[in-house]
Amino acid sequence: MMFLSIRQLMARKKQSLLILLGITIGSAAYVAISGMMLGFQTYILDQLVNNEAHIRISAREEILTAADMASYSEAAHVFWEIPPSGRKDSTRIEYPLGWFKKLDADKDVAAYSPQVVAQVIFTQNKITKVGRIIGSQYERQLKVTNIENYMKSGSFKDIGNSGNRLIMGTSLMELLGTRLQETILVSTGSAQPQMFKIVGTFETGIKTIDEGTAFVSLTDAQKLRNTPSEITDIAVKLFDPHHASIKAGLWKNSSRDKILSWQESSAAVLSVFKTQDIVRNSMTISIILVAGFGIYNILSILVNQKRRDVAILRSMGFSPKDIIKLFFNQGMILGFLGGAIGLILGFVICVIMSRIEVIPGRMSGPGNYMIISFDIIIYIKAFSIAIATAIISSIIPARAGGQLEPMEIIRSGGQ
Amino acid sequence: MIEIKNITKRFPNTPVPVLKGIDLKIEDGDFVSLVGKSGSGKSTLLYIISTLDHPTEGEVIYDSQNLKDFEQEEIYQLRNHNIGFVFQFHYLLAELTAIENILLPARKAKEVEKRRGFAMELIRIVGLEGKEHRFPGELSGGEQQRLAIARALVMEPKYLFADEPTGNLDSVNGKIIMDLFKKFNEEKGTTIIYVTHDIDFAAMARRRINLVDGVLE
Ligand SMILES: Nc1ncnc2c1ncn2[C@@H]1O[C@H](COP(=O)(O)OP(=O)(O)O)[C@@H](O)[C@H]1O
Ligand SMILES: [Mg+2]
Numbered sequence: 001m002m003f004l005s006i007r008q009l010m011a012r013k014k015q016s017l018l019i020l021l022g023i024t025i026g027s028a029a030y031v032a033i034s035g036m037m038l039g040f041q042t043y044i045l046d047q048l049v050n051n052e053a054h055i056r057i058s059a060r061e062e063i064l065t066a067a068d069m070a071s072y073s074e075a076a077h078v079f080w081e082i083p084p085s086g087r088k089d090s091t092r093i094e095y096p097l098g099w100f101k102k103l104d105a106d107k108d109v110a111a112y113s114p115q116v117v118a119q120v121i122f123t124q125n126k127i128t129k130v131g132r133i134i135g136s137q138y139e140r141q142l143k144v145t146n147i148e149n150y151m152k153s154g155s156f157k158d159i160g161n162s163g164n165r166l167i168m169g170t171s172l173m174e175l176l177g178t179r180l181q182e183t184i185l186v187s188t189g190s191a192q193p194q195m196f197k198i199v200g201t202f203e204t205g206i207k208t209i210d211e212g213t214a215f216v217s218l219t220d221a222q223k224l225r226n227t228p229s230e231i232t233d234i235a236v237k238l239f240d241p242h243h244a245s246i247k248a249g250l251w252k253n254s255s256r257d258k259i260l261s262w263q264e265s266s267a268a269v270l271s272v273f274k275t276q277d278i279v280r281n282s283m284t285i286s287i288i289l290v291a292g293f294g295i296y297n298i299l300s301i302l303v304n305q306k307r308r309d310v311a312i313l314r315s316m317g318f319s320p321k322d323i324i325k326l327f328f329n330q331g332m333i334l335g336f337l338g339g340a341i342g343l344i345l346g347f348v349i350c351v352i353m354s355r356i357e358v359i360p361g362r363m364s365g366p367g368n369y370m371i372i373s374f375d376i377i378i379y380i381k382a383f384s385i386a387i388a389t390a391i392i393s394s395i396i397p398a399r400a401g402g403q404l405e406p407m408e409i410i411r412s413g414g415q
Numbered sequence: 416m417i418e419i420k421n422i423t424k425r426f427p428n429t430p431v432p433v434l435k436g437i438d439l440k441i442e443d444g445d446f447v448s449l450v451g452k453s454g455s456g457k458s459t460l461l462y463i464i465s466t467l468d469h470p471t472e473g474e475v476i477y478d479s480q481n482l483k484d485f486e487q488e489e490i491y492q493l494r495n496h497n498i499g500f501v502f503q504f505h506y507l508l509a510e511l512t513a514i515e516n517i518l519l520p521a522r523k524a525k526e527v528e529k530r531r532g533f534a535m536e537l538i539r540i541v542g543l544e545g546k547e548h549r550f551p552g553e554l555s556g557g558e559q560q561r562l563a564i565a566r567a568l569v570m571e572p573k574y575l576f577a578d579e580p581t582g583n584l585d586s587v588n589g590k591i592i593m594d595l596f597k598k599f600n601e602e603k604g605t606t607i608i609y610v611t612h613d614i615d616f617a618a619m620a621r622r623r624i625n626l627v628d629g630v631l632e
Contacts, residue, residue, distance in 0.1 A: 003522065007510040312506035315467060316520045317495025319488070407468050411458070413504060 001322055005329035008302065015298050016334065022291035023338025023386050024345060030284040030382040031346025036353060037276045039373035043205075045273075048266045050146045051204055053235030054244040055251070056265070057099060058117070059091040060258045092230040093257055099234055108238050108247060111143035115233040116221035122168075122214070123185040123193070124176040131172060131212035133186065135221020136235075137161070144237040147202060147215070153180060154200025162219045167200040169210035186214075191226035288385055291338070292393040295331045299397035303327055306401070307409045314406035324402035328394050335390020339383045346382065350374060417441040417464060417574070417606075422473035424459050432471070433459050435629040443573070446600045447608045448617040451626035457610045458578050460626065464608065465498060465576040466490055495523050499567030501577040501609075505559040507551035507566075514538065514547040517566045530569055537565040541595060557588030564595055568605070575599070577609035581616060593619055 009016045093099065096114060103112045116135035121128050138157050142148055148156050152170055159165050166186070178184055180198055187193035196216065203210055222228050238244055241262065248261035263270065303310075310323055354372040417440070424434040433456040441447060441464075449457050462468035464475060466482060475482040477493070485493070499520075507516050514534060521530040538547050541561035543554075551559055560580060567575055577596070581589035593616050599605045611617050625632040 004508070004510075007508075011510040308504070308506050309508050312500075312502075312508070313519070315494060315498075315500045317491045317493070317498075317523050319491045322523070407462060410462070410467070410502060 001325040019294045020338045024342040026287035027342025027382040027386045028345035032349040034378045035350040035372045039371040043371045049241045054238045054241050055236040055248050056260050057234040058258045110237045110239045112236045113140035113144040114231045117233050121187045124178045133214045135216050135218045144235045150202045150204045152201045158199040159217045164196045165199045166196040166216050168214040170201045170203045171210040288389050292389040295393040303401040310404045311406040311409035320402040324398045327398035327401045331390045331394025339386030418476040420474045422470045425471045444604045446621040448620035448623050449610045450617045455626045497573045499572040499575045501580045503579040503582040505563040512548045520570045541565045575607045
């Protein structure tokens with residue numbers, strides 16, 4: 001029946017082309033928009049997942065409340081004029097060795113890195129800037145994050161194990177007006193400020209990190225805080241990042257420390273992704289819906305116009321199945337062709353977009369080009385949507401064609 | 416041989432049956448005209464004999480095989496290989512050329528290449544030589560009907576059924592059609608049953624069946 005299907009399609013070039021165009025635009029738009037959004041999302045997600053820990057264990061910031069004060073029993077005869085309130089003094093993980101044992105034994109944990117994270121003030125000449133330092137052992141830290149990939153100068157290893165060497169975000173360096181190999185003053189506010197030498201820079205593309213973070217060795221950070229051998233955080237990398245929130249949930253049950261999966265800490269960004277996905281999908285659905293109705297309409301009209309043809313074909317011995325194929329094929333041809341052309345068009349648009357230079361920042365990847373995803377899944381999905389649309393919108397009119405009774409058509413003179 | 420036994424046809428919501436217990440035998444190679452007043456049931460009888468319609472009661476038997484015992488697929492095969500139809504309206508497919516229209520039944524039988532030579536011969540016989548690549552819209556009414564006859568004959572069917580094949584044609588073109596029928600009946604032994612209003616055309620048959628008020632006269 002393919003032969004006849006094609007002939008009937010060709011006989012209505014304008015109609016067929018219009019529908020073809022609809023499906024083509026639908027699938028091309030899906031590929032292009034998905035490529036752009038997913039490219040951006042994967043890049044950001046990669047940073048969220050791999051720049052930071054999959055799970056971060058940190059010291060709980062305990063806030064004193066009136067209830068805490070109740071622990072002083074009546075017998076103690078303690079009376080407060082103004083009860084103490086606010087944050088408890090020391091923030092540290094109470095029993096890190098327990099965690100280390102637990103993490104070493106856990107089969108899902110790929111690596112972990114004990115850290116000291118502290119709010120600090122960077123000072124260079126008269127310029128000061130608030131930020132944070134992360135102190136870690138570089139061998140462990142490099143196993144947990146992919147920070148090395150984002151190094152602009154120097155190597156992450158340059159922080160060493162001691163010696164007050166520091167690596168900072170490029171934006172932070174610009175803000176401070178300082179340069180590589182220069183020394184700056186770092187202060188926690190409570191302990192004595194110390195001099196650190198800048199031995200490297202990094203750029204993740206995430207503004208908050210690049211503008212306010214510096215890495216030092218674990219020992220140097222402990223000295224800076226004046227709390228030797230204490231740690232404030234443990235960054236954990238899992239073999240499968242998707243398990244992070246479940247794992248974090250389990251750990252929460254058996255610990256008083258604060259445990260945060262990357263999903264929780266990036267909840268805001270993830271919800272933006274969700275919105276993007278909804279926009280992307282609803283756009284595609286509406287385009288495809290229009291194309292689907294187009295196929296449905298054209299085939300319904302065609303089946304009606306071709307009643308005489310159906311009658312004569314049936315009298316020649318063609319079966320109802322053959323008649324269904326005659327019409328169904330036409331929808332499928334439009335779906336296949338439209339889908340295929342759409343994929344190619346979408347791909348071309350993606351290639352062009354990936355060559356567009358953008359202002360450095362969130363939309364850009366390394367090299368300041370737009371990040372476009374060429375994930376095969378996008379193309380498979382786009383094609384499947386086109387085919388599914390064609391199937392669904394063709395089957396109903398095609399079956400109506402198959403059910404036409406040749407005798408009734410002939411009796412009515414083919415009208 | 417086609418044998419019909421005690422055929423009755425009643426349409427829903429009509430009190431009087433159109434056909435009332437008809438018995439008829441059509442021998443292979445027969446050339447039969449079916450006549451009667453308008454509305455007497457000629458078309459109804461023709462379509463029941465030719466498998467397109469079903470009787471309310473009675474049997475239609477092809478070479479001692481009852482149509483009731485046929486699977487649907489066997490009926491389609493029977494139509495494809497053994498039956499040719501010519502209607503009052505030509506029912507050609509507008510998107511296909513003359514030769515492609517003729518070869519449509521061969522397409523169902525997957526014998527397009529095998530039948531192409533014969534199709535070209537038919538084109539010549541029905542006087543459409545040189546017009547095989549024209550579309551139906553580019554042919555006259557007489558030529559269209561001759562094309563439809565060529566299509567009905569391309570599988571060299573045993574039976575040819577025609578319902579007023581000359582009804583839309585002038586007498587000259589009608590005569591050409593009837594001569595073609597006669598030729599195929601005589602040279603190929605095709606069994607032909609045709610409905611007609613024309614007394615002269617009816618007289619060309621070897622046997623004439625007259626239908627009056629749903630019974631054979
Ligand atoms: N589908 C139908 N429903 C009811 N009556 C019908 C139907 N088809 C045909 N008839 C009636 O059956 C009779 C015979 O019709 P037909 O076989 O077409 O006659 P003819 O071909 O001899 O002119 C007519 O009276 C016609 O009105
Ligand atoms: Mg009639």
